[in-house]
Amino acid sequence: MADVLDMTLDELRAALAARLPEEAAFEGWTDAALDAAALALGVPPERARLAFADGAGQMIDAWFADVDRQMAAALPPETLAAMRIRDRITALVWTRITLVEPHREALRRALAVLALPQNVLLGTRLGWRAADVMWRLAGDTATGFAHYTKRLTLSAVYGATVLAFLDDESEEQADTRAFLDRRIDDVMKFEKFKAQLKPDPDRHFNVARFLGRLRYPTH
Template structure:
């Protein structure tokens, strides 16, 4: 176990983030979960609470950042470089699901908190952050309209897949993986439409209609 006696709050937050979901599954995203995580790491409880001044949402933010770091560690650039873009995105999303799989109850509780109206701006920010990281890991360098549409669509694919994942009891989450494959098909179709539009100088494809298809897909 790492010595955290002289850790900064940022270092302490990162260390606690790895412990929090196991505790939050039982205690909820509450101070009790921070206390239990602090005990597991041998950290003073009062100091540990200072790492999450915003309460539950800060705790969830730290956990999602930990998932981002774990995804980067599991998928170094050389593992993705020889894959097609579609396969890179699929691999990234499936890896996130693998990381989250042991903590589905904590995830369910976290999403319920983020769904509260007062937490909506933070929820959007967290979704964007993960989508941006996945596109950058996939090699995307777009800076124009494409930059935004890619991240919006991936955020929606990820969120809709998570909803399927939370209730999936199939072996190795086969139903979720099939659901994800269909959503990736939607994204690839949208990218093709955008490419044709750019080449022909036609009317910009409707992002609103596309978002509607992702949010309420025909399964």
């Protein structure tokens, strides 16, 4: 307990992040969930509230950062290096899904919080961060236009896959996996298409229309 009590606020946020979704599934992303997580770790609730003074959004941010850490640990560089690029991205997205699968209700509640008008920018930032982490783990070194379009497309793919997962009642999320495979196919087609473009890609391709297709596919 002494070690827990001696943690900095950053260390405490990281420690609580792993426990918070268990409580948020029942209490929502509230002070009640934070208090329960703190007591489970032997931390005074008032100190936990100090660590998450900005409320629900900060708690969700910390949980998603913890998912990033777990994903990176589950797929170390030597594992990813043996895969094709599309298989790396697929593995990274699917690992994120499997990590949040035990906390489906907490995730559902988190997305509801992020959908509130005051949290839209935070939700966008967290989606971008997830995509950036996945591309970096996959070994991406793109700059300029390619850097941004890769992250935009992957954040759309991941967001759409999460929504499919939340409604998936198939065995072992088979429907979600099939959905993900189709969306990754779209991303790879996009990357191939970009490679064939002339220097002025915006004249030939509408990014917004493509992202809309990823989020709301016709099949």
